[in-house]
Amino acid sequence: MKDQQTLGNILRRQGISRRGFLKFCATMTSMMALSPTMVPAIARALEQARRPSVIWLSFQECTGCTESLTRSHAPTLEGLIFDAISLDYHHTLQAAAGTAAEAARESAMKDNFGKYLLVVDGSLPLDNPGYSTIAGVSNKDMLEEVAKGAAAIIAVGTCAAYGGLPHARPNPTGAVSVSDVISDKPVVNVPGCPPIPVVITGVLAHFLTFGRLPELDRLGRPLAFYGNNIHDRCYRRPFYERGQFAETFDDEGARKGWCLYKLGCKGPVTYNACATTKWNNGTSFPIESGHGCLGCSQPDFWEMGGFSQALSEPIGISGSTLAGGIIGGAALGAASGLLNRRRKADAMARHEKVGVDDLKKDGETS
Ligand code: SF4
Ligand code: SF4
Structure with missing residues (x-):
């Protein structure tokens, strides 16, 4: 490659201290959903990476x-x-x-x-x-x-x-x-x-x-x-479980921050990191500002019904609870979520093994 600078050199030139760099690696590690034990391996790999x-x-x-x-x-x-x-x-x-x-x-x-x-x-x-x-x-x-x-x-x-x-x-x-x-x-x-x-x-x-x-x-x-759906990580989930839904964008439920499912939220079938990583430096995400998820990270997301239309009518609601929490779209999302979570856990386990083996090679672990 033309530019043989390593990432470590570039960051040092920018005035990033060793401590700052390790903090950066720790954040990256958690962002990539890897174990904290991977931080030294990631720091070494990133430091030596060519531009x-x-x-x-x-x-x-x-x-x-x-x-x-x-x-x-x-x-x-x-x-x-x-x-x-x-x-x-x-x-x-x-x-x-x-x-x-x-x-x-x-x-x-x-x-x-x-x-x-x-x-x-x-x-x-x-x-x-x-x-x-x-x-x-x-x-x-x-x-x-x-x-x-x-x-x-x-x-x-x-x-x-x-x-x-x-x-x-x-x-x-x-x-x-x-x-x-x-x-x-x-x-x-x-x-x-x-x-x-x-x-x-x-x-x-x-x-x-x-x-x-x-x-x-x-x-x-x-x-x-993209291993989890928005619904699984949504802070409004307890309201969903209790069957407390906003019915319009300006009703009491909306003011109290209840679940936006009936207003068209596609969170149960949408896989993305919005509910955890959030937007604008972790400030907020659409559901936090009062609008349901549109499902924008899914193929043909506009075909999942109108943006303000529920995936399907919630069923099994008894009093204020949603018996069993069974909803057509949510059930679909949950099944596929389980599969994704299993695959995510497998992927993390593989990464951890790679990382620990790397460290062992370098004599950094006993
Ligand atoms: S349906 Fe939407 S607003 Fe309700 S809990 Fe799920 S993701 Fe959150
Ligand atoms: S519509 Fe897109 S950006 Fe908005 S919450 Fe859903 S996945 Fe995230």
Whole structure:
């Protein structure tokens, strides 16, 4: 690679103390849902990691994913990680334009062939190559060209991951996802409309630490961040269990912070880290501000009924309780949640084993 600086060197140059760096590693470890015993292994791996070249391609998108990332406040984990990568090409963020920008992309691809990370936001319009182009090249051709030399691809946002809103019926552009076009490279989906910034950087941190992408669920999402549904971690869950629901956005239940299920919350069938990581530096998330989850990290989330329409009528309500807590959508979510939780636990156990074995090799554990 062109830039042989290690992440440790870069962070030290930025004035990050050893203590600050270890604190950062501890936060990353917990963010990636790994055991605290992994902190020394992660610190060592991150410190020695080379600055990776990242090429970011934006296709049929609204720039919301980039906005999400750049709206985070400094200094943050996101900021530290982004300072530590070499973002060699990004339409919105780069100073270069036109021929100079494309020359930067080509040179990054040539210098780092087989090693660079490709980040994509936006879907790919297949029905007419002219719908969306970069430097006169169709999105599909550009993706195929840049994917050839990529070590891995991160599909950021629901559009890149599953086609997103452009894919909604009647899908006038023939919008498809990254993995509909590329099948011979590892692709990790980081869906959300937009995704949580720290989840994007968490995936980058995982790649820097372990040299590979994290464990994924059946929809290609990292289990560490998408292993639980919103409902399982929602602070309004006790109200759901007691059958206390807001019926309108301004009734007494809404004022008292009761469950938003009847107002269309899709939390029971939506897998994302919003209820734990939250947004805006952990300040809040949509349910905390009084609106149900729209399900934006699920494929075709707009098809789950109207945004203010309940998944199904709660059944088994007796008095003020919800007998058995059985709700069609929730039951579906719970079954799939159990599977995801088991897979997440397996993934964590594997990581811990890798970490402990690494440490043993280095004689850091007895
Ligand atoms: S239905 Fe929505 S608001 Fe109610 S507990 Fe579940 S996630 Fe929270
Ligand atoms: S709460 Fe639901 S709709 Fe809102 S950002 Fe999170 S996953 Fe998307």
